[in-house]
Amino acid sequence: MTTPGDEALADWALLQSVMTRLTAAETMTATLQALLLRAPSPDEAEVCLWTIDSDAHGALGWLSNVGSLPAAGQPARSRPGERHNLADFPSARTYLATPGIPLLVHSIATDPDLDPGVRATWQAQGVQATIVVALALRGRIVGMLTVYWPR
Numbered sequence: 001m002t003t004p005g006d007e008a009l010a011d012w013a014l015l016q017s018v019m020t021r022l023t024a025a026e027t028m029t030a031t032l033q034a035l036l037l038r039a040p041s042p043d044e045a046e047v048c049l050w051t052i053d054s055d056a057h058g059a060l061g062w063l064s065n066v067g068s069l070p071a072a073g074q075p076a077r078s079r080p081g082e083r084h085n086l087a088d089f090p091s092a093r094t095y096l097a098t099p100g101i102p103l104l105v106h107s108i109a110t111d112p113d114l115d116p117g118v119r120a121t122w123q124a125q126g127v128q129a130t131i132v133v134a135l136a137l138r139g140r141i142v143g144m145l146t147v148y149w150p151r
Helices: 005-025 028-035 092-096 116-124
Strands: 046-054 060-069 081-087 103-105 129-137 140-149
Touching: 005 103, 028 060, 028 116, 046 092, 060 092, 060 140, 092 140
Parallel strands: none
Antiparallel strands: 046 060, 046 140, 060 081, 103 129, 129 140
């Protein structure tokens, strides 16, 4: 039987392992691989790192892909340099509202919080599930990490 102390130690060990790999990463690919260390079905997952541009008033504007690691043997769904206007995706407010807290969308087809634009974009790319984490720096949202799965 696992105790809360055992779970806390396991979580700490995982974080240490990820941090060690992130610290040692010398390329974007190595960085993204470190983030997939304990992801479910990591060979099927695609992970992307995005920056978010804000205007002079702090309003979020454009989402820009700065790094992608496609699933093993698959073409990338999103490529570095790809940009999306966040105004086109109203549900982006949902996953940007809680920086640092992962949001799991276990079914792109049925999640009630997704707007038609996000749903259509992800379904066209073959995405069935995703985890989205907004990234903040000094209280300002500056990026987003996404992990996509085809099932």
